[in-house]
Amino acid sequence: MKKIDDLLNDNKTKKNIEVYGWVKTFRGNRFIAINDGSCITNLQCVIDYENTDSALLKKINTGAAVKIIGDLIVSQGSGQNLEIIVNEISIIGESDPDLYPIQPKKHSLEFLREKAHLRIRTTTFNAIMRIRSILSFAVHEFFQEKKFYYINTPIITGSDAEGAGEMFKVTTLSSDISKKNIDYKKDFFGKETHLTVSGQLEAESYAMGLGNVYTFGPTFRAENSNTTRHLAEFWMIEPEMAFYDLNDNMNLAEEFIKSVLSKILSKCSEDLKFLDDRHNHEQKNKPMLERSEMGLIEKINFVVNNNFKRITYTDSIDILKNCKPNKKNKFKYKINEWGVDLQSEHERFLVEKHFKCPVIIYDYPARIKAFYMRMNEDQKTVRAMDVLFPGIGEIVGGSQREERLNVLEKRMRDMKVDKNELWWYLDLRRFGSVPHSGFGLGFERLVQFTTGMGNIRDVIPFPRTPQNASF
Numbered sequence: 001m002k003k004i005d006d007l008l009n010d011n012k013t014k015k016n017i018e019v020y021g022w023v024k025t026f027r028g029n030r031f032i033a034i035n036d037g038s039c040i041t042n043l044q045c046v047i048d049y050e051n052t053d054s055a056l057l058k059k060i061n062t063g064a065a066v067k068i069i070g071d072l073i074v075s076q077g078s079g080q081n082l083e084i085i086v087n088e089i090s091i092i093g094e095s096d097p098d099l100y101p102i103q104p105k106k107h108s109l110e111f112l113r114e115k116a117h118l119r120i121r122t123t124t125f126n127a128i129m130r131i132r133s134i135l136s137f138a139v140h141e142f143f144q145e146k147k148f149y150y151i152n153t154p155i156i157t158g159s160d161a162e163g164a165g166e167m168f169k170v171t172t173l174s175s176d177i178s179k180k181n182i183d184y185k186k187d188f189f190g191k192e193t194h195l196t197v198s199g200q201l202e203a204e205s206y207a208m209g210l211g212n213v214y215t216f217g218p219t220f221r222a223e224n225s226n227t228t229r230h231l232a233e234f235w236m237i238e239p240e241m242a243f244y245d246l247n248d249n250m251n252l253a254e255e256f257i258k259s260v261l262s263k264i265l266s267k268c269s270e271d272l273k274f275l276d277d278r279h280n281h282e283q284k285n286k287p288m289l290e291r292s293e294m295g296l297i298e299k300i301n302f303v304v305n306n307n308f309k310r311i312t313y314t315d316s317i318d319i320l321k322n323c324k325p326n327k328k329n330k331f332k333y334k335i336n337e338w339g340v341d342l343q344s345e346h347e348r349f350l351v352e353k354h355f356k357c358p359v360i361i362y363d364y365p366a367r368i369k370a371f372y373m374r375m376n377e378d379q380k381t382v383r384a385m386d387v388l389f390p391g392i393g394e395i396v397g398g399s400q401r402e403e404r405l406n407v408l409e410k411r412m413r414d415m416k417v418d419k420n421e422l423w424w425y426l427d428l429r430r431f432g433s434v435p436h437s438g439f440g441l442g443f444e445r446l447v448q449f450t451t452g453m454g455n456i457r458d459v460i461p462f463p464r465t466p467q468n469a470s471f
């Protein structure tokens with residue numbers, strides 16, 4: 001069975017071919033546009049309505065699934081190179097036009113989120129999900145070519161890697177769950193367990209034997225942030241490298257992002273062109289100040305072709321303290337002192353207004369970062385790095401890890417991380433410990449950047465967010 005994309009790329013006329021797809025539009029009882037999900041372009045099928053049964057014609061509605069046999073010829077009309085003269089059409093699955101919600105008109109993204117099971121029938125979601133698929137393949141290609149090994153870390157875990165406490169509980173206990181003193185010995189695993197927030201700690205263990213590894217799997221966070229950049233279930237890519245310091249880590253993150261984006265530029269040009277037009281159209285409806293100055297493709301090219309700006313947390317605080325962010329010269333969260341966490345308004349100011357390029361901030365205060373990050377000699381900062389992107393904010397979070405047993409133990413005590421639960425993680429520092437580093441890239445944030453979509457809920461098939469787990 002040929003896909004429409006193959007037929008159009010071949011660009012050759014053919015007799016008596018068979019195609020399958022869904023009807024997008026049916027105009028003037030003559031022109032059926034069908035799409036099978038393989039490309040952005042619909043295939044125009046011309047039907048001889050005078051010699052077609054009228055009952056059958058009535059069933060050619062938007063959303064119906066059809067099989068068409070006909071001759072692929074050079075198109076008589078403008079707008080497409082090839083078209084099919086239909087010899088035979090059969091309706092495989094009917095679609096009632098009064099009930100089918102995806103009509104050939106512009107639907108709002110909010111409306112389509114309510115119809116997440118059907119929104120993939122729209123051109124926009126078709127393009128986004130093709131890009132998502134090709135991006136994930138590019139991720140594997142990048143690491144495989146570099147001899148990184150793909151590992152699968154557990155989804156159910158007893159440890160809180162990030163120490164932020166935003167975890168979903170996994171239990172088979174039913175009635176006792178509301179009680180204060182739950183006896184987890186009676187639970188399925190005989191201990192308290194959660195859905196993982198990150199595969200990093202386990203990846204570290206494997207990097208200590210395989211050298212370079214990466215995970216690419218689902219992660220779960222019960223943070224109650226109803227924003228356009230947060231999901232409760234998202235996919236994260238986490239490479240972990242033995243014998244890498246923070247600088248090597250930053251170099252890898254930058255090379256990685258540039259590599260997958262340039263693959264998309266070369267492999268997804270038609271989908272990108274469509275999303276670029278869409279993006280430009282959306283920008284026109286935004287207030288002047290929020291408009292992005294670049295088109296989507298231009299933005300991707302910019303990231304691929306320019307160095308990311310690298311700056312320490314301390315230097316970024318100096319900039320933020322003395323800057324004029326807007327007309328009122330005020331951030332919502334004022335930067336009073338060294339040591340505060342950066343809010344997204346600060347990150348966006350640095351990326352979008354000050355440097356006007358992706359920024360890597362490194363050497364953060366130890367107080368605001370996770371226990372496993374390597375302590376610097378100043379005893380105040382750790383070897384952490386965040387990659388910040390225009391429109392997205394933080395896309396990557398990573399660090400060089402603390403490889404010194406005594407320093408790590410002290411950090412865990414100070415930050416009240418349970419040593420007993422992570423005995424095995426400490427073992428990695430007892431036996432053949434080496435400097436090592438890694439990072440996590442939020443896959444949906446990458447898809448969001450690449451497709452120019454404003455809301456992260458529109459780049460994953462069935463988003464999980466607070467108060468929403470439909471489908």
Ligand code: 4AD
Pocket residue numbers: 161162197198199200221223229230231232234236238239394395396397398399438439440441442443444445
């Ligand atoms: O910065 P984070 O929390 O880092 C870690 O989890 C480390 N263990 C990674 C590592 O060093 N191996 O998360 C990493 C990235 C963020 O930069 C962001 O892109 C994404 O994961 N992310 C989210 N994406 C969507 N929804 C959420 N709720 C996210 N939380 C984090």
Ligand code: MG
Pocket residue numbers: 386394396397
């Ligand atoms: Mg982070």
